[in-house]
Amino acid sequence: MNTPAYRVRGLTFGYRPSRAVLKDLNFDLPAQAVTAVLGPNATGKSTLLHLLLGLWSAWEGSIHLLGKPLSAYTQAARSRLVALVPQREHVPFAFRVREYVLLGRSPYLGLLAQPTEDDQAQVEGVLRRLGIASLADRQVASLSGGEHQMVLVARALVQNAPVLLLDEPTAHLDLGNKRRILHLLRDLPAAGHTVVFTTHDPQAAAHVADYILMLRGGRLLFAGPPAEALTPARLSTLYDVPLQVTRFQGQTVIF
Amino acid sequence: MTRRGRRLLAGLSVGLALLAAGSLLWGRYPAPPGLTPWALWRDPLAWQLVWKLRLPRLLAALTTGGVLAVAGLTMQMVFRNPLVEPGFLGVSPGAAFGAALGILYLGASPWAVQLSATVFAFVGLGLTYGLARRLRYGGWILRMVLAGLAVSALLSAGLGLLKYLADPLTQLPEIVFWLLGGLWGTRWSNLLPVLLLSLPALALLWALRWRLNLLTLSENAAFALGAAPARERAGVLALAVVATAAVVSLAGMIGWVGLMVPHLARRLVGADARAALPTALVLGSGFTLLCDDLARGLVGGEIPLGILTSLLGAAAFLLLLSSAPKT
Numbered sequence: 001m002n003t004p005a006y007r008v009r010g011l012t013f014g015y016r017p018s019r020a021v022l023k024d025l026n027f028d029l030p031a032q033a034v035t036a037v038l039g040p041n042a043t044g045k046s047t048l049l050h051l052l053l054g055l056w057s058a059w060e061g062s063i064h065l066l067g068k069p070l071s072a073y074t075q076a077a078r079s080r081l082v083a084l085v086p087q088r089e090h091v092p093f094a095f096r097v098r099e100y101v102l103l104g105r106s107p108y109l110g111l112l113a114q115p116t117e118d119d120q121a122q123v124e125g126v127l128r129r130l131g132i133a134s135l136a137d138r139q140v141a142s143l144s145g146g147e148h149q150m151v152l153v154a155r156a157l158v159q160n161a162p163v164l165l166l167d168e169p170t171a172h173l174d175l176g177n178k179r180r181i182l183h184l185l186r187d188l189p190a191a192g193h194t195v196v197f198t199t200h201d202p203q204a205a206a207h208v209a210d211y212i213l214m215l216r217g218g219r220l221l222f223a224g225p226p227a228e229a230l231t232p233a234r235l236s237t238l239y240d241v242p243l244q245v246t247r248f249q250g251q252t253v254i255f
Numbered sequence: 256m257t258r259r260g261r262r263l264l265a266g267l268s269v270g271l272a273l274l275a276a277g278s279l280l281w282g283r284y285p286a287p288p289g290l291t292p293w294a295l296w297r298d299p300l301a302w303q304l305v306w307k308l309r310l311p312r313l314l315a316a317l318t319t320g321g322v323l324a325v326a327g328l329t330m331q332m333v334f335r336n337p338l339v340e341p342g343f344l345g346v347s348p349g350a351a352f353g354a355a356l357g358i359l360y361l362g363a364s365p366w367a368v369q370l371s372a373t374v375f376a377f378v379g380l381g382l383t384y385g386l387a388r389r390l391r392y393g394g395w396i397l398r399m400v401l402a403g404l405a406v407s408a409l410l411s412a413g414l415g416l417l418k419y420l421a422d423p424l425t426q427l428p429e430i431v432f433w434l435l436g437g438l439w440g441t442r443w444s445n446l447l448p449v450l451l452l453s454l455p456a457l458a459l460l461w462a463l464r465w466r467l468n469l470l471t472l473s474e475n476a477a478f479a480l481g482a483a484p485a486r487e488r489a490g491v492l493a494l495a496v497v498a499t500a501a502v503v504s505l506a507g508m509i510g511w512v513g514l515m516v517p518h519l520a521r522r523l524v525g526a527d528a529r530a531a532l533p534t535a536l537v538l539g540s541g542f543t544l545l546c547d548d549l550a551r552g553l554v555g556g557e558i559p560l561g562i563l564t565s566l567l568g569a570a571a572f573l574l575l576l577s578s579a580p581k582t
Contacts, residue, residue: 055478079481086476092335093471093526107481112462114529159480244279 002012003067004028005163005194006052010061013051020059020218021047021090027213027223028198031066032189036205037198038229039215045198048215049165052196053084065163079107083156085166088148091140097151098136104158126157130184146177153184164188166197170204182208192234202238206230206252214238230254260524264534271541275317279309279549287552307442315441315449316547316560317540319502320512322453324539325460326495327513328520328532332467333488333495334396340514341499344403344492348410349379350503355417355430365440368433369504376500382406394474394495395485418443436507436561438547445505452501456494460532463491467528508561511529511568518575 006029014020021044029035037045050056051063054070063070065081073081083104091100098120105119132150135143143151151168156164169185170178186208188195199205200230205212205226212229214221216238222229230252235243246253256264281289284304293303326341334343342348353375357368386402393401421427460467469482470491477484503509520535546563 050475053475053479055475075483076481079479082479084475084479086473086479089469089473089476090335092337093332095468095471095526099468099525099527103469103472103480109465111487114465165479166386223454 002031005031005066006196007064007067011051011058011063012060013047013056013058015047022051022215023218025061025220027220029194029213030211031194032192033210034185034189034195034197034208035167035211035213036209037196037213037215038202038205038238039200039221041200043215044218045200045215046167048213049084049167049196049198052166053082054078063248079159079161081161082162082163082165083159084206085149085152085164085169086157087150087167088145088172089152094139094141096136097120097132097138097140097143098127100140101127101151101155101158107159107161121157122160123154130154130157144170146174146180149173149177149181150184153181162192163194163222164196166195168199170199170201178204202230202235202243202254226252256524256529256530260289260534263523264530264537267534267541271537271544274436274541274544278316278544279305281548282309282552283555284303289552309393311443311446312325312438312441312547312551313544315438315446315505316503316544318450318453319438319506319509320516320539320541320543321536321545322457322498322502322539323509323513324516324520324535325457325532326499327539328517328528328535329460329467329491329495330513331517332471332528333491334400335471336396336400337518338514341495342503342508344399344496345379345406345410346376346499347379347494347508348407348414349382350376350500351434351508352410352417353378353416354433354504354507355414355421358429358433359421365445372504373500376496376503378412379406380496380500382409383486395488427519432559433507434561436509436557436564437550437559438506438555439551439557441505449501449505452500456498456501457536459494459538460491460498463494464528464532467491467532468526506560509543509560510565511572512543512564513567515572515575516542518572522575530541547555 008025008027011022011025012020013022037048039045043062051058057071065073101123102115102119105115105122109115127136130150130153132147132154135147135151140148140151149235169181182204183195185195209226212226213223214229214234222234223240232243232245235245235254244255284290284301290301295305323341330339330341330343331337350372353371354368356375357371361367383399383402383406386406387398390398390402392398418427418430421430458544465485469477469480470484470488474484514538517535520531522536524530524534538551543564546567547560550558550560550563
C-alpha cells in the first residue's frame with residue numbers, strides 16, 4: 001500500500017472528562033479509495049469523522065494526514081486538503097444553490113477577499129458535473145433531501161480537497177437518491193479523491209466501500225477489506241442481532 | 256451580485272442622494288415646506304441653519320439608520336437567527352440605563368448622557384459575554400442569547416428603579432424623551448465621536464460581507480471551510496456592537512430599523528450578504544432619514560424619532576411578512 005491517507009494510533013477521545021467516546025483506535029485508511037465507517041447508532045462514527053477533520057484534538061494518540069501530524073497543518077492548509085459533507089444542515093436564510101456552493105471556495109480566499117469570476121466558474125463546473133446545474137437558482141431550503149445532499153457534495157468538491165469526509169450521506173434518502181450518492185462516491189477515487197463516509201447501513205458499505213472500519217461502543221471491532229469485514233459473525237457482533245450474508249449477481253446482500 | 260440586484264442598489268442609492276439633498280432644504284424655516292436652493296446663497300441665516308443644524312443631523316440620521324440596519328443583518332447572520340436585532344445582548348438596555356443614570360446623577364448635560372450611555376452599552380455587552388462564558392448549558396449561540404436576555408432584564412429593572420427615583424417634573428420627562436429616541440440634540444461636536452467609532456466598524460463589516468455568508472453555516476461546516484467560527488463570530492459581533500453603541504448613545508432607542516430593514520433587503524436582493532449588506536445600508540439610512548424628516552418637519556414640535564421608526568417599521572414588517580416571498 002502507498003502512504004495511507006490517514007494513520008491513526010492509540011486514538012482516545014471524549015467530550016466530557018472520564019467519559020471516552022472513542023477508545024484506543026488504531027488503523028490506516030487507504031488513499032484514493034472509499035472507506036466506510038460502519039456501526040450502530042451512537043457509537044462514535046461522527047465523532048471519529050470530526051477528529052479526522054481536526055475539529056477536536058485527541059485526548060491521547062495521534063492522527064497523521066498524508067504522512068504529517070494533522071495538528072501540524074495550519075487551518076488554511078488543512079481546509080485545502082480535507083472537505084466535510086455534514087449531515088443535512090439547517091440554513092436559516094434563503095441562499096441560492098450557487099451562492100451556497102460558492103462557500104466551498106473559502107479556503108482559497110482571505111478574510112476580506114471576495115470570490116472572483118473564476119471561483120464562480122468552478123461552482124458552475126461542479127454543478128454541471130454532478131448533473132444539478134438546473135438547481136443553481138433554487139433556494140437551498142426548498143430542496144428535497146436528495147437534492148440537498150448533492151448540493152452539499154458539490155460544495156465539498158468545489159473545495160478541491162483530495163480527502164472527502166461524509167457524515168451519514170445516505171441516512172435520510174430514498175432508494176434512488178441513495179444509489180445516486182453511492183455511485184458518485186464510488187467514482188470519486190478515479191478522480192484522485194480519498195473518500196471516508198460514515199453509515200449505519202452495511203448494505204451501503206457493501207455497495208461501494210474498498211475498506212471498512214467497524215466501530216462498536218467506541219472501539220474498533222475490525223478494519224479491513226469488505227470481503228473480510230462483512231461476514232455473518234462480524235456483522236452479528238456489530239449489530240447485536242443474527243445476520244446472514246449471501247452473494248446475488250455479484251453483489252453482497254445482508255439480511 | 257446579480258444584475259438585477261446591482262440595478263436595484265444603484266437605483267436606491269440615487270434615491271437616497273436625492274432624499275438627502277431634499278432633507279437639507281426641508282423644514283419649518285423660513286416656512287414649511289422649507290428653503291429653496293438659492294436661498295442658501297442669499298440668506299446667511301439659512302446657510303448657518305443648514306451647516307450647523309441640518310447637515311450634522313442629516314449625517315446622524317444616515318449613520319444611525321445605516322449602522323442599525325447593517326448591525327442587525329450582521330447579528331442575524333452570526334446568530335443564525337433572523338429575529339435578532341442590534342440592541343440584543345444587553346447593548347440597548349445598557350445604553351438606556353446609562354443615559355438615565357447620566358440624567359439623574361451627572362448633571363444631564365448632553366455630553367455626560369451620551370458618554371454614560373456609551374459606557375453602559377459596553378457594560379451591558381460585557382456582562383452578557385462574561386455570563387455566557389460561565390453558563391453551563393447549550394451551545395455558544397444559545398448561551399449568548401440566554402445571557403443577553405438575563406442581562407437585559409437586569410438592566411431594565413435598574414432603569415425602572417432610576418425612573419422611580421427621578422424627579423417626576425424635571426428628570427423623568429427627560430429620561431422618557433431620551434428613551435423615545437431622537438436626533439434633535441445633534442451638533443458637530445457630539446456627532447464626530449459617534450462617526451469616529453461607527454464608520455470604521457461599518458467599513459470593516461462591509462469588507463467582511465462575503466465572510467458573513469460563511470458564518471451562517473453550522474460550526475463544523477464553517478470550520479471545515481477554513482474559518483475559525485467562534486473567533487470570527489466574536490470579532491464581527493464586536494464591530495456591530497461598537498457601531499451600535501455609538502449611534503444609540505446619540506439617538507436613543509430607535510426601534511425596528513435593525514430588525515425590519517435586513518428582512519426587506521434580503522427580500523429584495525436575496526440572502527447573500529454581498530448584495531444584502533449594501534442594500535440594507537442604503538435602505539436603513541434612507542428609512543431613518545425619512546422618519547427624521549417627518550419627526551422634525553411634520554408638526555411644530557418634535558415627534559420622537561423612535562416612535563416613527565417603530566410605527567412605520569412595524570407596519571412595513573407586517574406588510575413584508577404577509578406578502579408571499581419570491582422563490
